Amino acid sequence: MIRFQSVSKRYDTGQEALSRVDFHIERGEMVFLTGHSGAGKSTLMKLIMLMERPTQGQIQVGGRATERIRGSAIAHYRRNIGVVFQNHQLLFDRSVFDNVALPLRVAGYHDADIGRRVRASLDKVGLLRKERQNPITLSGGEQQRVGIARAVVNKPALILADEPTGNLDPELSAEIMRLFRQFNELGMTLVIASHDIDLIGRMNKRVLSLAEGRVVAGANPNSSGRAEP
Numbered sequence: 001m002i003r004f005q006s007v008s009k010r011y012d013t014g015q016e017a018l019s020r021v022d023f024h025i026e027r028g029e030m031v032f033l034t035g036h037s038g039a040g041k042s043t044l045m046k047l048i049m050l051m052e053r054p055t056q057g058q059i060q061v062g063g064r065a066t067e068r069i070r071g072s073a074i075a076h077y078r079r080n081i082g083v084v085f086q087n088h089q090l091l092f093d094r095s096v097f098d099n100v101a102l103p104l105r106v107a108g109y110h111d112a113d114i115g116r117r118v119r120a121s122l123d124k125v126g127l128l129r130k131e132r133q134n135p136i137t138l139s140g141g142e143q144q145r146v147g148i149a150r151a152v153v154n155k156p157a158l159i160l161a162d163e164p165t166g167n168l169d170p171e172l173s174a175e176i177m178r179l180f181r182q183f184n185e186l187g188m189t190l191v192i193a194s195h196d197i198d199l200i201g202r203m204n205k206r207v208l209s210l211a212e213g214r215v216v217a218g219a220n221p222n223s224s225g226r227a228e229p
């Protein structure tokens with residue numbers, strides 16, 4: 001699903017965020033991405049999203065060489081990737097329903113389709129009853145679940161989550177992880193960047209570890225990159 005081959009990224013400032021990174025994530029895997037602050041986790045995600053381009057090396061996503069994806073093809077490519085952020089980036093001047101509907105409206109879906117898909121997605125995260133509320137009236141954990149419903153409403157093959165539990169207490173974090181596991185069981189591939197070593201340890205999934213822009217563990221599906229219990 002995702003293959004990095006000798007990928008380096010140097011920003012215009014001269015900072016080398018990733019250095020000759022090699023790894024492979026198979027379709028249907030759920031992988032944690034970990035490493036200290038500044039290790040390159042967000043840069044790796046931005047390269048997959050085509051928000052940044054590598055200075056060296058090749059990136060394949062879904063069997064496609066991403067360097068060939070340019071111009072108007074980028075928006076189309078991104079529709080197959082759901083993104084979840086720590087600060088979920090909800091719009092507080094619209095309802096929960098409208099927030100989740102946004103990617104479908106951008107993609108030009110018909111209203112009837114939008115209604116059906118948004119409700120199915122809100123149902124999965126347990127927020128169907130709150131569709132008319134403004135997200136500002138929801139708790140932090142509920143807001144994060146709205147962000148997750150929006151990320152999966154398109155039924156993407158791949159979900160990227162950057163510190164999705166950063167602001168949440170341990171119980172809510174575990175709940176978000178249960179949701180991610182359910183999506184994984186439905187066949188989605190997930191890459192989750194997190195600092196939360198305890199939480200990652202309990203999930204018993206592969207851990208891809210970065211240190212100073214290099215992969216130090218868990219580069220391949222069969223590598224022993226699991227967190228210590």
Ligand SMILES: Nc1ncnc2c1ncn2[C@@H]1O[C@H](COP(=O)(O)OP(=O)(O)OP(=O)(O)O)[C@@H](O)[C@H]1O
Binds near residue numbers: 015037038039040044
């Ligand atoms: N747009 C940018 N321009 C210049 N340098 C950048 C840019 N974005 C990131 N960097 C640098 O690249 C390195 C890796 O940053 P990145 O954000 O990928 O790390 P991270 O592992 O996600 O960190 P954190 O856990 O703190 O979010 C850091 O040294 C950072 O300062």
